[in-house]
Amino acid sequence: MMQTKLLQIEDLKLHFKTRSGSVQAVDGVDFELDSNRAVVILGESGCGKSSLAKAMLRLLPRNVERYEGRVYLQSADVMKFDDEEFRKNVRWVGISLVPQAAMNSLNPVIRVGEQVAEPAIVHLGISKTDAIGLVRKMFQHVGVPLDFIDRYPFELSGGMRQRVALAMALVTSPSLIVLDEPTSALDLLTQANIMNVLKRIKHELGTSFILITHDIATSSELADEVAIMYAGQIVETGHARDFFPAPLHPYSQMLMASVPRLRSDSDPMFITGQPPSLLNPPKGCRFAARCPYRFEKCDEEPPMLGKNGRKVKCWLHA
């Protein structure tokens, strides 16, 4: 019997209308995720990964031009839900989000406990007392002392606030949490702490994670699966233990080669050129302009090709 995947995304597209034209931020993304697994979406700035997070949670701005595709959350296509159904059944209840710089997005005039309780009250319809009970549990999971419930955000350090944001995402016990750059603004030790917290939650609560980041080294702390995003598309997916030692796509290879390593003596390489603008993505393979291995076939956009359980969007592996 096939195990139902927790999340399956097919051909997700999100295009924005701007004065200069149509920004094709998410342009045909496919990937899938099992329960209790963490996938890391790696990409550099401008590849569309933040837009992907928003697309998954339907947190759309006003200038959306195109939003289509199929998102199966436990076999139900949530793209077909209307906005109200989505809000009640999917957002925060099925998938929740820890946005970028979450520690700065806490309301400064409301006590921390109340803020974390709010999603529970709104989405689960429980009373405030019950919600605070959930908050206590979540604070224990993320490692925030319980007496912080009555404090205001400015009384907490950056690391603590990030944990509070994480608790807020957890309080409704979603099956999947999307984290957008959860550690980029944090110190080294705090970063390690947060990754520990995420690992523990995955272990204790069975939550799945989608971790969106550009920090390749840190992402390996949590990743079971890896997906590489470039110019609005996913160009490679695979298990972490296959990917990290041997990436397949030329971009992934060059990206991995550019990471300086503490414990080995490699000479990091850099990638020349710049990613294409999402305003007018080039035809054919979007990485071709910077790829040292390009050949004539690359003028045609490669499909996602399968190779030993891994997927690569590159003609080299046809």
Add this chain to the structure above:
Amino acid sequence: MQRLFYYPSAVFGLLIVLLLVTLAIYAMVKIPYNEAIRLWRGGEAVWYQNPKFAAPAWINYFSSKKYAESFAVKTNDGTLQSEFTPGAEGTSTLIANHTFDFSYDTYPQDMILYFKSEYLEKQPFVSIEWLTPDDRAVRIANIAISKEFTYRFAQDEKLKNRLRTDDIIASLFSDPETGFPIKGQYQLLITGTTFEPGSTINAEYVFHGQVYGLAGTDQARRDLMVPLLWGAPIALTFGLIASLGSSVLTMIIAAVGTWYAGWVDELIQRITEINLVLPFLSILIMVGTFYSRSIWVILGATIALSIFTGAIKSFRSIFLQVKESMYIEAARAYGASGPRIVFLYLIPRMIPLLIPGLVSSVPAFVFLEASLAVLGLGDPVLPTWGKIIQDANSNGALYRGYYYWILEPTVLLMITGLGFAMLGFALDRIFNPKLREI
């Protein structure tokens, strides 16, 4: 700049502003300053041809009752047809006549004949006759005229007796039986005789209708087009200089205060707080009453009072933020001096924010100048919109139904305010990204 065209209100506002500027330039070119002053303050000699309190002539298009239009003709330039024939024994005869169409429903305010003659001893003699469309000839007067003689039809007592009426003008134009105005061609016939060789007679026939010109007239018979046209450049100049002057000075002072901090900042804050408490209009009134009403003095006082206002506080808060930015720190690190940082690094950052405020505050200053004029403290010499309103007010325009007098300057003021405000709001949306909608 191109983004301006995305906002219809901005385009509209821009058009209005351009229209006003064009109007201002037109006014200054068509009626140069000295000419304008002459027309506005010249005295009876300039205005005598116009009726008093006359509405604009174009209301006749909109009214079922046609109002008499004004005109003036004279023998000197041939508009009043005349023939001067010498006769026997040094006498000469002048025959002047003027035929005109009267198709109005109302009577003119007045008719006046101005005679100028030259003679040594013997006064010329004139005889005036009036011919109606229904072929009645009315003998108006027979008079001996002096060098400068004015004959006012409405004030001739003898004529009043002869026509058995108090309102000469009305009776000259109406049917003796029904009393209604008779429309048709009227003729004024003047026969004059001089008794000396070289003696001349010149006549000017002035017809004061009920309406006049494009803008009407005021209590002193002045054509209101002059102040309406000239009000534009004056209002714009005052508004722009006041707005620019106070904005720029405010910005510079805020920058200096924020950068040097310490007692400089404190001083500026305290001055601002004191200035905020002072009553702006009252002080200007005092300046106008006790010192001088010249528009430059008022302008200077306005700018001086407008610098240390709330705007300093908001500029300061922005400067405080900008002061912390990385490029300022970098500038200090490569040894830039305080004044250099203030003028080359802080202030250029602020200029985009300055512009919408500048445009939006122009109408406030324009209205200020107009308000002062209405209160009687406007510049004594200049023809401005506020002055028109003040004249209208002190002559009870609204009570007497002279609506045009108030409406014309008011509408112009409102259009000015609207134009700049719309342009200013659109600029605000462009320069302040947070207000922008995508």
Add this chain to the structure above:
Amino acid sequence: MITDIREVFMSTQHINAPQPLLSIRDLHVWYELRRFGFGHAGYVKAVDGVSFDLAEGETVAVVGESGCGKSSLMKTILGLNIPTRGEVVFDNEHLSELKGNGLRRYRFKIGYVQQDPYGALPPFMTVQKILEEPLIISGVKNKQARLSRIHKVMAEVKLHPVEDYLPKFPHMLSGGQQQRIVIARAMLREPKLIVADEPVSMLDASVRVEILKLMRALQESHGLSVIYITHDLSTVKYFSARIFVMYAGNMIEKAETRRLLENPLHPYTHALLAATSDPDARNADSFKEVPPGEPPSLVNPPKGCRFHPRCAKAIAGLCNEKEPMDFEPEPNHFVACWLYQPQ
């Protein structure tokens, strides 16, 4: 007493060495904390007793988390902050003796590369104007002379063709290009020292390496001294000869890069290295050991060693009582930790 011993240690190291380019002795930078109208409420002791030397042509990395005082240290070296106590001697000039114009001219000699490339460039100036500014300020009146210097420096940071970049505004350039302009600006007056505050942390991974390599090339060709401030330990070994680790205003470990990375002595350094990940899938299988707690307040730091509340190896009665001095368990490897007290 303690100060004397430190000075003895410090001075014996450099008896035969040539005059260092930068010499910092017992530097304290304290900021006064003011509460509304209630006078002062204490000091933020951002830098509390730091001493080190930097030779010409040497690069040193200063590593630490936020709040450890590295920014204040850097700003003091740049001449943007006034030291509360202690000595800063750069190129034989005593910083404390400089004021006003003298201080401004001191700043000409040190280049500053900042963290945020876009923020470091005035958005309303073209590249040409941005690069002319430091030259104008330091008195290069001839426009031609300025332009030729700018061309030279732009070529060195590999922004070709120079003419294309000069009329552009910062927002038209990519992050990497912006940072090159910042570096070019720092190099304009041929400084002997460059202070780089996290110069690559806001750049994309693939660009970081490019910029670091560029900086290294420049450093080698010009014989520059560089102070490289970072919290990313994995980049340190590509760029610095020595590492200084800072914690809560003190320098707790100073060593040659290789030595420190192979053999970190201070427990905090150890924790930092352990918390740095390399991209390795096996990381997901284990938890990292992180010292509990958070860095202390700089207003009221803990008595004795400032790390002791978080340290698993703290010696009761010693670490919480007396501040440790710099010990040198290996040659040129200094650590301020009682664990290395010579017996």
